[in-house]
Amino acid sequence: MGLNLLKNTVLFKITIGILFIVLACGNGRKSEVGSLKLEVESDSTEVENSEIIVGANRVEKYLPLLKGKHVGIVANQTSVIFEEKTEMEMKPHPSLSGQYGTFIISTSIHEHLVDSLLNSNINITKVFSPEHGFRGKADAGAHVEDGVDKKTGLPIFSLHGKNKKPTTEQLKDLDIVVFDIQDVGVRFYTYISTLHYVMEACAEQNIPVLVLDRPNPNGSYIDGPTLEKEHSSFLGMHPIPLVHGMTIGEYAQMINGEGWLANKVKADLTVIPVKNYSRDMTYSLPIRPSPNLPNDQSILLYPSLGLFEGTTINAGRGTEFQFQRYGAPYLDTMNYKFSYTPKANFGSKYPKHKGEVCYGEDLSEVKVERKFTLTYIIEAYKSYAGYSNKDKWEFFNTENFTKHAGTKKLQKQIESGKTEIEIKKTWESDLESFKKMREPYLIYNGR
Incomplete structure (x- = not known):
């Protein structure tokens, strides 16, 4: 049984022509x-x-x-x-005119x-x-x-x-x-x-x-x-x-x-x-683990963009790029050139700012490191803080944000203008204990 759908650096690579599979066995x-x-x-x-x-x-x-x-x-x-399904098919060889070769085609089911x-x-x-x-x-x-x-x-x-x-x-x-x-x-x-x-x-x-x-x-x-x-x-x-x-x-x-x-x-x-x-x-x-995590990019960004769930920022729900973009109608268009309009779709019948143009950032093609960052939420909050009509929106839904963050401290730290480095330093001892x-x-x- 194989997992050749999993694009893993340590998984076997499947190419049309030859399938190399290296299996290792250990004693239990x-x-x-x-x-x-x-x-x-x-x-x-x-x-x-x-x-x-x-x-x-x-x-x-x-x-x-x-x-x-x-x-x-x-x-x-x-x-x-x-499960792995392997089929063999005779096809014309791409470089030898008139010659046929056996191609091994492997797919995962x-x-x-x-x-x-x-x-x-x-x-x-x-x-x-x-x-x-x-x-x-x-x-x-x-x-x-x-x-x-x-x-x-x-x-x-x-x-x-x-x-x-x-x-x-x-x-x-x-x-x-x-x-x-x-x-x-x-x-x-x-x-x-x-x-x-x-x-x-x-x-x-x-x-x-x-x-x-x-x-x-x-x-x-x-x-x-x-x-x-x-x-x-x-x-x-x-x-x-x-x-x-x-x-x-x-x-x-x-x-x-x-x-x-x-x-x-x-x-x-x-x-x-x-x-x-x-x-x-x-x-x-x-297989997507939930409707709004459609691919690797969304899964890697989810820890960071997931914090937007406790704010008025849309994190891509109502688009086909869930947790690969974020935005809101009030973000500064001088700093945020990208825009999109959330609509009801699979996995999100009532997305934030449904039918409204949201200005924000598209991360769908950005190379993402395997790490958690506060950069996106800190920058979005700064843009909100400079917005002239803040009475229309509250950036934080305090109760929901606290449930996502697990603490009230993070909201206060962001509101007070602390940097990511300063905020992360306050977690160090807890992380070591964990x-x-x-x-x-x-x-x-x-x-």
Whole structure:
């Protein structure tokens, strides 16, 4: 099984003509930390020359844990098993007139985890869906109703509707719950909050949780303000930085180990790790993890532009370049030459400044570093501060911005005119403390 859709510097490169695949194998050994049961790859694995294999693809590791059991699945559109399809075709050789050569054409296909497990005679009885729904089409923050999957007939219980934590009734008769969702490594991206509530509910009902891990595309660094307990919400439940640098499997272990579940309960947790992965690797998602993160550029910019969600600035919602541009009607046209007009579209029925011309910055073609920056929001606020008709708009929606930032301090620092360097210095000790706290829970090499 391959992941040749993932444009990763360490993945095999596919060219029409010859397909080179370098596979590396490691000897597995068992490791237990707390209540986590984990498959750890041998340190001798040649990671840099190997293909990344996500947890869901390592069927041989977890299928025995599901056989003969009533299984619940927490999943969305990213919960897939990748497969490689290779075809050979005879075509005229491009440089030798009249000569034919064999061309190997390789493409990646994927099958949803639910469909794959059903085909393997696993008894899935219920599906639980996070924000955006099971097929990933609901707007951000939208109330998602329970339903039935048209393809399989399975009942779907929304964890972003009337309840965010699975109820006792919803978990009734389940022997195990599988969690497989692609995360992007940002605290206010709500899939890790769903993970928390699933683990908590299952721990209370003595139901094991199986996490199928996937790489974190923003996993190579840690940055941003640490959430303060009094500002906990579904947009951030734990005292972690805005960018935490952990996979969802590592994060599950931290939730357990730090005693963050209600009444200090611990989930019976098993993680199936990603094979041949290091957090320093670049990783391109083959499926958008939510409607408004359509590509690599948006995912890399999301930690920085996501803060605009707590302001009156539009961050590209209502366009095809979500989290790759930002703007508002009041930004200074002398400094911001780019303009666009948000309209209702897939993933955003009511974008900010719908139908209004927004002046701002287009970042869709800019080379983006893998880091978090305050540059965009600081510059936008300066432009707002110089706007003559500020009574029409408030730049900050203080309650919402505080939930995204995890602290009230950041808004005050921006309003007071502090530079990015000055603001980031105030985070240094918290970031160092977090690095030490997360150390026991890390599964993969890298920073």
